[in-house]
Amino acid sequence: MKNRYIIGGLAVALMTPALVSCGDDFLSEEPITNISSVTVNTSEEGANAAVTGLVRQMQRQFTDLKNGNLNASGETFFANIYGEALGPDNNVGEATNYMRTGIKPANFRYATGWWPSWMYKYCYSIIGSANSILTNLSEDPTNDNELWLKASALTMRAHAYTRLMQVYAPRWIDSNNGEKHCIVLRIKSGEPNEKQFNTCNEVYDQLYKDLNDAIAYFEKSSKKRGNQLFFVDENVARGIYARLALLKDDYQTAQKMAHDARQDYTIMSEKDYLSGFSTQNDEWMWAPAMDPLGIYYWGFGAHYACNGHYVKSWGYSSSMQYSLYKHFSETDVRSQLYFGPLCVKHAPEIAAKYGVTEEDFFNPNNYSNQTYGISITGSGSSPKGKNKAMWDFIKEYGKRFASLRPEDIKGIYLTNSKGLSIGVQYKFQGLPDGYTSCWPPYMRAGEMLLIEAEAAYHNSDYSTTVSCLTELMAKRDPNYTIPATSGEALLDEVKLQRRLELWGEGFNWFDYKRWNEVIEYKAFDKNNIENMGSYPTTVAATYQPDFMNGWRAAIPQAEFTYNTMADPTLVGQ
Template sequence: MKKLYALLLCGSLLTATSCNDMIDLTPTHSLSSANVFGKLDDFEPVLNGTYASMRDMYAYGLFSSVAADMMSDNLIETNESLVNYKAVTDWTYAADQLRIGEVWRFNYLMINDVNLILENIAPYEASAPKKANRIKGQALAIRGLLHFNLLQYYAPNFDRNSTSPGVPVKTTSKIETPARATVKQVYDQIIKDLEAALPLLNDVDAAINTATKRSRIDAATVNAILARVSLYAKEYDRAITYATAAISARPLATRANFPGIWSDANADEVLFAIQFNPGEGGPALDVWSPATNRSQWEPAATLLSTFDRTNDVRFASYFTAGESITGSVNRAGRFVVTKYQGKGTARDGAANFKAFRTGEMYLIRAEARALTNRAAEALADLNTLRAARIANFAPGTETGQALIDAIALERRKELWMEGHRWFDLKRTTRVVNRADCRPGSVCTLAANSPKWAWPIPQGEILANPSIAGAQNDGY
């Protein structure tokens, strides 16, 4: 039994860095932090590797990108589906299911990578402080972002001071078995990491990104992450402050340039993108595969009906009518998801995933202002965004609840397939109602359902004695 527990411990994500105490012989030629990090340059490959890992399906290759639309009312599963994600998208998940465990495991593996950087970089900071700032600042920001991504899935609520269980906070690469921190404690660590990263990334030795390539986290990105975190936490003044800083750094794209964002012809208004290269998959290949024209998921009719198909630049940037796509399973009249078709004219799905954009920042600021009795400013933000996307747009005049509803609708349209819809519904305590749901699918999810929080993976519960008995309600 002791040996079984040790094996489980090694398999647990939160403790998976090494299990040397189980091995009788000490290897004579092994890598450790002592000999991997011999100079400051040695930290760069680890940081680069973490960014590369973000392309994985259990990170921004699906679950931190388009899964939020698959799980909500934005996408409808078609009869071309391979039903690979049925348990997730029909909310029938269980603690021992693969997808539930892999999202947990993979995000903590990436956290472990940046923890290795953060606990070993101190001896090299004095010799090249600005270079160290650039590396350390990105590592801190990644750790904060990934803890937030985990909180989105596994926490039952997003209240800033909630004492309900969140996720374990992992700030060391050492083997340990941490308990679930409260939601408040997780927020505390996320904000601590991001606020520590900000001054570091404002004092670096070289530019982290360029105007045309936004594949790393810089100070503007950190402001954007803090804006999103603050909105979820209902710290609206902070959300306004950080969104404003992000907007100042990256103005909205013009209507003429907006379509080029999605073919990576430009990076206008992109604050941070996960870079996908040919042969490395893409964020939406499980929704629509350009190579085979298999459309496993299609945009919901209720979503399509909200767009001005003639004047809204987003419509043609996000959707394509089926009859204009050649392919063996083409169906006349359908719309397919072409938002991530590929770079340039490529049809391989390897377009970059836009994790943070200025469009989102306008909507964060608008919502935060609307909820703090600054309706005129909120409406101005909403109208600015709508005018940037819709030709001949007549400024709206919404007030009160109509204004809040208009902002929510614009989030659904603007941020479609960018990792938001499921979590927007969760944080605002609404329901999922798939009006054009296919036969055999689950079509509604009540606001009080325990399924809004994923179960803690069974493997973690078995391997980590500190988390045993701390399962989410309903599992």
């Protein structure tokens, strides 16, 4: 058998620049490199190098996509800027600031803007790399390394296309049963850029085939990833399959794949849930490599962890909206990770020390409008009165629940002079590595459990839905009682627990789009504290499900520049 070669792949620094350029010609998939080829058809070293180069694109810096202070550093960034910043449940600090200064959700429909182009470039960089690997492999691989390599490339390509479908395709109920056009399907390295948009059905059919093949190849290969969770495996492939099927309203497939994907994993304990989402545990199915990877201050932790360097310096603190927070019970472990009235019950000795009561959170006189939202700690580094009491409470409460570096005198939020919102988070905590690194998982068993629950409901398998919720909440709230065992109230409970469980992990907007629900960015209303929001008034707005062509991002102009066959009218442009 002839040797087959993968170009690059020894590291992301080799693979990605070689396969996808950083300019407007990002659609070109021809490798341009002078890096030596690596024989991979029989070499375990070569297979590892190629897959490492592919999967570590999910952590690399995309310097050409950087916009101001927004740090385009792979999957966690893109999941956050799309999945969280556009959703209604999370005031995502620096992203909210960009919306405040004029980059509104409506910019999603500007084909020349950065918001539509970011996810497009990111996903096609992964697709181009995966295609370059697949082109050099047998149609029917037989040895362990080729089986594992082909399965990994197919899985990664399917993941990237799933992201594209989330952002650029119509939701299934708007797709004319899958016959509407959406994106360009590119599955061969070196094929011409000149291609017409594919229908949703064509894309889903290809990805279903790819994932079925990937699972089969993984199962045939004796090569396993071990504890290197940044690699993909058959369970990750099933998890991506479940996500994809949920997009297609294919609930039978979603339920089965989610169930099968999570069988080797357990729901994390209370201790693990409070540990900062920065170290792997038995629930994590797919996760970034736990090292800075040359990203350092571009990483998720520096910008979004509660003790992140930029969070402390610039005041970009992320917070859960009170409209969601108020659904927590006192005994729900997750409620400990967001600053709100329940913190008085969680830490009564600290509250008493500073004279803070639950009623203080509902006193409109304690709130003030700040640059990035509504503050309960006033502004400036030396607040006074009740704002100072809240400020001191937040600092000490955070030290109680977060893993801080002992030598870090700044602590959590300490130098934040912009003020802090109710609902400010402690969920993501930076490690003591000099860069406050924090790499939340790409996929975990809790997500699969919630997909299974939602899909089972739509399959009228209510007992499974109840069982899934019960399994999850047994680790979250010892006093939990399910509010309904059938009907719309049961589905509402699944959605609510999904929003609470996966907050900040990159799902919120994708879910709201899929659910076809209204998205509201709430501002503070002193006359309606119970339904308060924390968005700046310049951001606050209500968006109907049909907004922006059904929340479909515009296909970037670069596609039409380099692909004259693509008809913009087919995708509503």
